[in-house]
Amino acid sequence: MRVSAKADYALRALIEMAGQREASPVSAEELGRRQGIPHGFLQAILADLRRAGIVRSQRGQSGGWRMGRDPAEVSVADVIRAVDGPLVSVYGLRPEAVSYNDSARVLQHVWIAARHSLRDVFEDVSIRDLAEGQLPESVTRRTADEDAWQPH
Template identity: 80%
Template sequence: MRVSAKSDYALRALIEIAARADGRPVSAEEVGRLQEIPHGFLQGILADLRRADILRSQRGQSGGWRMAKAAEDVSVADVIRAVDGPLVSVYGLRPEAVSYNENAALLQHVWIAARHSLRDVFEQVSIQQLAEGKLPRTITARTADEEAWQSH
């Protein structure tokens, strides 16, 4: 799987917003500066997150961005879907919509299994957990295996 810059930036922006103990709105400029995200790119991402009802914008002098939902109710999967679409797609189609001839039919099962594995991780981790620096044990257990850190 390839994580897009858009998904990475969206997650980092949400972590920055959710980490605010006072819950006050955070300006896009401040989020961009703290997370080193280009302002123009960030504006589009924030708009995507607003359309997905993950963020809310507040206008005015003390305006900015704040969570529209509780950060513990927003998963990594929710964010990726909001900015990039489905977790797994095969030339733009969801895996269950792809069809192959009998020789390649099992390939669809590979795509379905890959999506299921991604969900196992991405749906378990919330923005709140990331903002607090605490991951579920099942996730930290996956990273404890040295093989997980090796590129192949």
């Protein structure tokens, strides 16, 4: 799986928002400065997140961006889907929509299994978890395996 810059930036911006005291709005400029995210790119990401109901904007002198939902209720999977679409796609199609001839049909099962594995992690980690630096045990267990850290 390749994590896009868009998904990475979106998650980093949301970690900043969720860490705000009293859920006060934070400007896009400030979010970008804190995380090193280009302003124009961040604006497009925030627009995607707003359409998904994950964030909301507030106009005015004390305006900016804030979480639109409880950070505990927003998963990494929700964010990736909001900015990049489905977690796994094959030629732009969801794995269940791909069709193969008899000899390659088993490949569809690989794509479905990969999506299921990604869901196991991405749907279990919330923005609150990330903002607090505390991952669920099911995720930390996976990172405890030394082989997980090795490039293959």
